[in-house]
Structures are given as structure tokens and as C-alpha cells.
Amino acid sequence: MxxxxxxxxxxxxxxxxxxxxxxxxxxxxxxxxxxxxxxxxxxxxxxxxxxxxxxxxxxxxxxxxxxxxxxxxxxxxxxxxxxxxxxxxxxxxxxxxxxxxxxxxxxxxxxxxxxxxxxxxxxxxxxxxxxxxxxxxxxxxxGFNINYRASFKTSLATPLDSCLENAYNLWKEAGYRGVIVHPVPERRRLVALKAIHELGVKTAILVPSVDHLRNWYSDLVKVLKIPETLVGIYGAGVRKLGEVTVMTYDMAANVLPRFSSFFGFIVADECEIAVTETYREVLEGATAPYRLGLTSRRYADNNLHELYPELIGAVVFSVNLAELFDRGCVPRYRVLRVYARLSNEEYEEWRRLMKSYAEFCRSALPRVEEPRRRLRAVLELAARDAGAREAIRARLKAREIVLAFEKKIRVVAKLLNIFSDDSIVVFSKYEDFVRELSRKLIVPAILPEITDDERRVYMNMFNRGVIRILATSVLLDEYVEAPQPNLAIVVSGVSSDKKYIDRVVRTLMPKKREALLIEVLTAKPHAVKNSFTNLEKPQGGAAI
Missing domain, CATH: 3.40.1170.30 (MutS, DNA mismatch repair protein, domain I)
Structure with a gap:
């Protein structure tokens, strides 16, 4: 005016x-x-x-x-x-x-x-x-109208477990504002669905990817029974406003300022993204009094979690995977570790190569001790120093030996035969390994370079039982079609990567049964490890 x-x-x-x-x-x-x-x-x-x-x-x-x-x-x-x-x-x-x-x-x-x-x-x-x-x-x-009340009626088809119910109540007590930290995406979404159900106001759900968008859309229609005509989407080539609208953060940055006073409730999924410099203006520019952040991480990079109280609300509930197991909120899983053993010759060659690399580092970079900083420094030297280039070649050859891709492919092949009746996903953060495994064992592989359509075809075929084995270098916790196998095989290096394992478990979190995860590692020739030679399909195992 x-x-x-x-x-x-x-x-x-x-x-x-x-x-x-x-x-x-x-x-x-x-x-x-x-x-x-x-x-x-x-x-x-x-x-x-x-x-x-x-x-x-x-x-x-x-x-x-x-x-x-x-x-x-x-x-x-x-x-x-x-x-x-x-x-x-x-x-x-x-x-x-x-x-x-x-x-x-x-x-x-x-x-x-x-x-x-x-x-x-x-x-x-x-x-x-x-x-x-x-x-x-x-x-x-x-000088503007505010009418947050939604016209739709909902019915919550899936109840919250005791852990999530506690999280929801704490969020309510905080004035319907705050962040909930929970490691399992499909479960923490239920808190937001219950909030939509009880508040009955127009809602914007901000998500990081198109796959998150499809996931939320499916839950809104199937779990809350909201008519499809009232569910809006901004993303995946669709621009439709609804009383409940799911939009990617990229779309929200352009769209939400035009609807500053339309939504009464904002859900920020993976909310550590919402408070980054690129997207925080989205939350600053909305009048919505009710706000909920969902994440699996208690602390965000660069201390951005310190912005939660101002933009979303303080962290009102936080739980990690181990605590969920202890409380009985999710089924436990068992880990079985099997090993690909280096031969004496391979081990000695690995030691020789790593000694060569270490000697160059001590000579050229005596004050740099932290391994990653040292590697970066050697890489910088390699542009002008022949000795540095030789050290890098030695390190790469040593890494190739210790990762033992050929041996681990044979290990995985035997595991696939032993568990011939199970649906299996093979995980590895090493893309080269996944490519080689896919080529040698004729296993469909999900890699960063494949298209979304191809990935969805593989996921759909796996979930329908058309294929029983899938290999991936991509952690699948952000995907709506994430598979629910009977068994996960994780191919690592010489030691277990706990953070990676936890993310795999979150990806494959079963609904009602105990999961089995087999980790394939490299062992020294004479190390005392569980022998793989006589491995049979296990009947038990240590619970984590």
C-alpha cells in the first residue's frame, strides 16, 4: 500500500x-x-x-x-x-x-x-x-492477510514409537519450534507427519533433492491420506502450489519469498542445509510461527548448528544409533567380519613401498607429521620434484596392494554363493572396486555417473525381486526407493570405518527384524583372524 x-x-x-x-x-x-x-x-x-x-x-x-x-x-x-x-x-x-x-x-x-x-x-x-x-x-x-488454516483433513496411518513420541512432545513443549536429531530418515519423518496432522495448517517441506521430494510426497499421500490435489511440488520439473507443498531448497530460494505469509508450518529436512548461507534467507523470509528441523547430525559443519535457535528452534531431542538399539526403538544388527589375506610377498612389497614414501617425507617434509597434510604437501611438490613423484607412485602402488580388490572380489563372490537365497547390497566407498565387481560378477552397479532414471530402474527391480544383488558406491539413505535387503556386504580397507558403517545401517534399517552386515577387510599374512576358508552361513554373531 x-x-x-x-x-x-x-x-x-x-x-x-x-x-x-x-x-x-x-x-x-x-x-x-x-x-x-x-x-x-x-x-x-x-x-x-x-x-x-x-x-x-x-x-x-x-x-x-x-x-x-x-x-x-x-x-x-x-x-x-x-x-x-x-x-x-x-x-x-x-x-x-x-x-x-x-x-x-x-x-x-x-x-x-x-x-x-x-x-x-x-x-x-x-x-x-x-x-x-x-x-x-x-x-x-x-497490510497483508494471514490465514494458515488448511482445508484438508488427515489421518495418521503409522503411529510413533516411544522414542519418536518423546521427541514430538519435547518439540511441542518448546512452542512447536526446534530441531530433532534422529539417525533413521524414514522414522524421523513421522514426527513431521504427526505435526502436520495435529496442527492442521498449510505446510512447506524443504528438502535437499528430488528423491527426498518423492519420498515426502509418497508419505503425505499414503501415511497422512492427504488428497493428491492438495499436495504441491516444486522440483523435478513440476511447479505446483498446494496447501502442503514439498520443494527442494533450490526451488524454495526462488519460490518461497512470493508466499512469505502463506505457510504456517515449515519443515526443514536435513536442516543443516537450511542454515547455510545459500538458503538461510528462505527461513528468514517466512512468517511461519511453527518450525521443525530434521537431521541425523547433532553438529553441523562450520558450527552452523548455532543458527538453529534463531531460524528453526534449538535442538530439542537428539539420539544416535547405539541409543536407539539400547532403547529397543530399532532392531539390532549383527556384524560379521571376513578377511582377504595378503601373501607374504605382497605384504613385504607393501612395506617396502611405504618405507620409500615415508623416507621421502622425512627428508623433504620433516616438520609435517599429520598424514593428510603430508600427502597434500607431497602432491604439491610432485609438480616440480622427481623424488616427490616417485614417492607418490610408491604410495599409490602400496594402496593398491593393501586394498586387494582382486582378492576381495573373490571373497564377495563366495559370499554371494553362500547367501544364494538372500537379497544383497554390496557397498564400497571405492568406486573403482564397484566398477570392477560389476564387470566381473555381472552385478548391476549404482555409481555417481549413472542417470537418475537408470538408478531408479535398478532400485525398482531389486525391490520387486527381479534382481537380488546390487552394488553401489553411493550411500542410499537419501533415496525413496532405498532397498531393504536381507544382507549388506561392506567392502572396506584394512580397518572398519565406523561412520561409514553407521550410514550403511541407517540406509538399510530393517523394520521388524535383525539385520546382518558382513564387512570385508584386508589382513596381514599371519594375523590371527577369523578364517574365511570354511565360512558357512552363520547362525549367530555378536550384536552391536
Whole structure:
């Protein structure tokens, strides 16, 4: 409703005094010799609506158009102290007197924008401003509509377990704001679904990928029974607004500012992404009072989790995989480790190569001890130093020996024969291994370079039982079609990678049964390890 008034410098002092009671000065246009003012509805209400309309209609050479006068009559018919407009995620604040908003300025909620020449605030702080005004007995009028109530009815088909119920209750007690840390994506989504069910407001769900988008869409329709016509999607080539809308973060950055006051509830999936510099403006520019962050990580990179309280709410519940097992909230899994043994010759060659690499490092980089920093330094030297290039070749050859891809492919082949009745996913973070395994054992492989359509075909065939073996170098926890095998085989190096194993377990978390995970590692020639030679299909194993 912003109306700009341009006044000639030739007007008398009395005129400007009266104008100051209706509008805020913006600037002086030196080229035209006109003063520029912005009409302030809060000031108009104090001045007197009829008197103001008369002054604006008769005292200006370019009086406000009829539409502006009509809106003024609607807004300022009763006395108001603060008028607030919303423009692209930014609140523009019109106080009757600046002293009314000083506490909010001091607390950092309201600032003066030198470009707009106006007091502004982030849309996320709307309810803080309204609460402050109420406490001071100030009457506020909004220049935009807020109607969060949804028209749909839901029914929650899947109940929450005791762990998730506790998480949900803690989120409610925190004012329907906060972050929930839970390692299993499909389970933590249930908290958001229950919140949508109970709040009954229009909801925006922000997700990092198209696969997340499909996953949420499926849950909204199948678990909450929301009619498909009311579920919106922004992503995957679709642009449709619904009372519940799932959108990728990339789309939200462009779309959500246009619907700043439409949604009453925002769910940020993988919320460590939502608070990055690229996307945090999405949360800052929405008025939604209810907010829920979902993640598997208690701490975000670069300490970005410190922004949770401001943008989403503090962490109200956090649980890791081991705690879920202890509480009985998810089935346990067993780990069986088998080993591909190096021969004496391979082991001695590995030692010789690593000794050569270490001797060069001690000679050329005596002060660099941390392995990763040392490797980076040798790589930099290799561009101009023949000795460094020889050291890198030695290290690569040693790595090839110790990873023992050929031996581990034979191990995996035997495991596939032993577990011939089971559906199996073979994981390895080494892409070269997955490619070689796929080529030699004729196993479909999911690698970063394959298309989404090809990946979905493989997943669909696996889940329907058309193929029983799948190999992947990609952790599948973000995919809606993530398989539920009977067995996971993880091909590692010489030692177990606990973080990687935990992510594999989260990916394949079974619903009602104990899982079996076999890890294939490299062993020294004479190390005392479980022999693989006589491995039979196990009947037991140590639970983790």
C-alpha cells in the first residue's frame, strides 16, 4: 500500500509540519527540487482519517489515487500504533512514533534500511514484534492477510514409537519450534507427519533433492491420506502450489519469498542445509510461527548448528544409533567380519613401498607429521620434484596392494554363493572396486555417473525381486526407493570405518527384524583372524 508523495521545496513551513504528521521523509531529489515522502498509515490514524483524506486530496498537486485512499480508510479507520507491510520476505515497519519500536531496535529485531529509508525486520520475527506490541498495549495492523488454516483433513496411518513420541512432545513443549536429531530418515519423518496432522495448517517441506521430494510426497499421500490435489511440488520439473507443498531448497530460494505469509508450518529436512548461507534467507523470509528441523547430525559443519535457535528452534531431542538399539526403538544388527589375506610377498612389497614414501617425507617434509597434510604437501611438490613423484607412485602402488580388490572380489563372490537365497547390497566407498565387481560378477552397479532414471530402474527391480544383488558406491539413505535387503556386504580397507558403517545401517534399517552386515577387510599374512576358508552361513554373531 506504499504511496510516495513528492512535494515542491516551495511549500511553506506549515505545510511541511502537517505533512510530517502523515508521512515519513525519504529523501530530497536535488535534480527536480522535490522532497520525497512515504505515507505512514499509523500516523494517518493518529492525525485523523477524515482530516488526512482532506489534506491529501486538496493539499497536494498529485493527490493519492482513489485505491490508496480506499485502503487508507480500511486500515486507519481505528487508531493504530504500528502498521506492518510484507514485501518479498521483508517486513516494513511504520510506527506512529519511533520511540514505540526502540526496544526492538535495541534487541536487533528491527533495523533501519538506508536504501529503503524505512524500518525493516525479517519476516521470521513477525510474532516477536507482535508479542512486544501486545505487552506494551500497542495496536498493530497488518497490510497483508494471514490465514494458515488448511482445508484438508488427515489421518495418521503409522503411529510413533516411544522414542519418536518423546521427541514430538519435547518439540511441542518448546512452542512447536526446534530441531530433532534422529539417525533413521524414514522414522524421523513421522514426527513431521504427526505435526502436520495435529496442527492442521498449510505446510512447506524443504528438502535437499528430488528423491527426498518423492519420498515426502509418497508419505503425505499414503501415511497422512492427504488428497493428491492438495499436495504441491516444486522440483523435478513440476511447479505446483498446494496447501502442503514439498520443494527442494533450490526451488524454495526462488519460490518461497512470493508466499512469505502463506505457510504456517515449515519443515526443514536435513536442516543443516537450511542454515547455510545459500538458503538461510528462505527461513528468514517466512512468517511461519511453527518450525521443525530434521537431521541425523547433532553438529553441523562450520558450527552452523548455532543458527538453529534463531531460524528453526534449538535442538530439542537428539539420539544416535547405539541409543536407539539400547532403547529397543530399532532392531539390532549383527556384524560379521571376513578377511582377504595378503601373501607374504605382497605384504613385504607393501612395506617396502611405504618405507620409500615415508623416507621421502622425512627428508623433504620433516616438520609435517599429520598424514593428510603430508600427502597434500607431497602432491604439491610432485609438480616440480622427481623424488616427490616417485614417492607418490610408491604410495599409490602400496594402496593398491593393501586394498586387494582382486582378492576381495573373490571373497564377495563366495559370499554371494553362500547367501544364494538372500537379497544383497554390496557397498564400497571405492568406486573403482564397484566398477570392477560389476564387470566381473555381472552385478548391476549404482555409481555417481549413472542417470537418475537408470538408478531408479535398478532400485525398482531389486525391490520387486527381479534382481537380488546390487552394488553401489553411493550411500542410499537419501533415496525413496532405498532397498531393504536381507544382507549388506561392506567392502572396506584394512580397518572398519565406523561412520561409514553407521550410514550403511541407517540406509538399510530393517523394520521388524535383525539385520546382518558382513564387512570385508584386508589382513596381514599371519594375523590371527577369523578364517574365511570354511565360512558357512552363520547362525549367530555378536550384536552391536
Amino acid at each position: 506504499v504511496h510516495i508523495i513528492r512535494v515542491s521545496n516551495e511549500e511553506n513551513e506549515k505545510f511541511f509540519k502537517e505533512l510530517d504528521m502523515l508521512a515519513d521523509i525519504v529523501a530530497y531529489d536535488h535534480i527536480s527540487g522535490f522532497w520525497v515522502y512515504r505515507l505512514n498509515p499509523a500516523k494517518v490514524s493518529a492525525y485523523g482519517l477524515d482530516k488526512a483524506v482532506e489534506f491529501l486530496g486538496n493539499g497536494l498537486k498529485s493527490p493519492p489515487p482513489p485505491r490508496t485512499l480506499h485502503l487508507l480508510k480500511k486500515i486507519a479507520a481505528e487508531p493504530i500504533h504500528i502498521f506492518i507491510e510484507l514485501d518479498g520476505g521483508v517486513l516494513i515497519i511504520y510506527p506512529q512514533k519511533n520511540s514505540m519500536i526502540v526496544p526492538l531496535i535495541n534487541d536487533g529485531f528491527i533495523t533501519y534500511d538506508i536504501h529503503l529509508k524505512a524500518y525493516v525486520a525479517k519476516a521470521k520475527d513477525l510474532y516477536t514484534i507482535l508479542k512486544h506490541a501486545e505487552e506494551l498495549g500497542l495496536k498493530v495492523r497488518l
